[in-house]
Amino acid sequence: MTMDASIVSYYAKRAAEYERIYDRPERREDLRRLREFVERTFAGAHVFEVACGTGYWTEVAARSSAAIVATDINEEVLAIARLKLINTRRTMIVRADAYALPFRPQRFTGGLCAFWWSHVPKSRLNRFLRGFHRIFSPGARVVFIDNAYVEGSSAPISRTDEHGDTYQMRGLDDGSRHEVLKNFPTESELRAAVHDMATEVRVELLQYYWALSYVP
Ligand SMILES: C[S@@+](CC[C@H](N)C(=O)[O-])C[C@H]1O[C@@H](n2cnc3c(N)ncnc32)[C@H](O)[C@@H]1O
Numbered sequence: 520m521t522m523d524a525s526i527v528s529y530y531a532k533r534a535a536e537y538e539r540i541y542d543r544p545e546r547r548e549d550l551r552r553l554r555e556f557v558e559r560t561f562a563g564a565h566v567f568e569v570a571c572g573t574g575y576w577t578e579v580a581a582r583s584s585a586a587i588v589a590t591d592i593n594e595e596v597l598a599i600a601r602l603k604l605i606n607t608r609r610t611m612i613v614r615a616d617a618y619a620l621p622f623r624p625q626r627f628t629g630g631l632c633a634f635w636w637s638h639v640p641k642s643r644l645n646r647f648l649r650g651f652h653r654i655f656s657p658g659a660r661v662v663f664i665d666n667a668y669v670e671g672s673s674a675p676i677s678r679t680d681e682h683g684d685t686y687q688m689r690g691l692d693d694g695s696r697h698e699v700l701k702n703f704p705t706e707s708e709l710r711a712a713v714h715d716m717a718t719e720v721r722v723e724l725l726q727y728y729w730a731l732s733y734v735p
Contacts, residue, residue, distance in 0.1 A: 530572070531595040532691055532697075533691055537599075556662075557662060561662075563583070565585050566586070567587075570591050571590060573599040576633040576664075584609075586609040589604075590620070592614065628660075630651065637703065638699070641682055648716065658734060661717075664729070664730045665729055667729050669727055675687065686699060704729075719734045720733040
């Protein structure tokens with residue numbers, strides 16, 4: 520299986536157990552701060568979300584935004600997101616590949632990617648960002664949030680490949696084991712990745728997470 524196919528099938532299998540990750544008590548305060556940040560940032564915006572999964576952050580952004588198009592490649596997670604957002608107006612849940620977004624250029628005023636950057640191979644990041652930025656109107660604000668590596672709390676890094684991508688071994692309830700590409704960029708790597716394609720770059724480092732926001 521290619522790395523692409525394995526990350527897709529891992530999240531399809533994990534769909535029903537995915538949101539347990541948001542129940543860890545020690546992470547509650549950081550998550551509360553991130554939810555506030557997302558809600559505040561997207562007030563009144565027309566938001567496009569990549570890799571929305573089960574819709575945890577879609578639901579948060581929907582509280583204040585004007586409208587959201589939330590996308591993911593897996594029908595298994597989108598089915599859960601649709602149920603969660605059934606009574607939320609102005610929210611569209613659509614199947615789409617983050618690497619080939621089928622949307623008109625310059626359409627959205629806000630962009631959200633939660634826990635996706637860490638799964639993008641370093642060699643694909645620049646291409647992904649350029650494709651993603653095409654869909655925003657001038658002055659739009661983009662937000663990425665993702666995991667910091669925390670010794671003793673994060674799953675250990677099992678290996679680093681020749682491109683510098685790191686991997687974890689993860690288990691699911693059915694007993695299956697999966698090798699998952701998961702990168703933990705430093706603040707300077709985050710800034711370097713967008714330095715020639717963004718203004719107003721802000722990085723916030725929390726204990727368990729980081730947030731990057733900018734105007735593409
Ligand atoms: C770590 S989960 C994040 C889910 C959600 N954003 C959240 O934070 O709760 C990563 C998501 O990426 C999705 N995914 C994997 N490959 C993808 C691709 N090529 N295009 C779009 N989504 C993809 C998976 O289905 C999964 O829902």
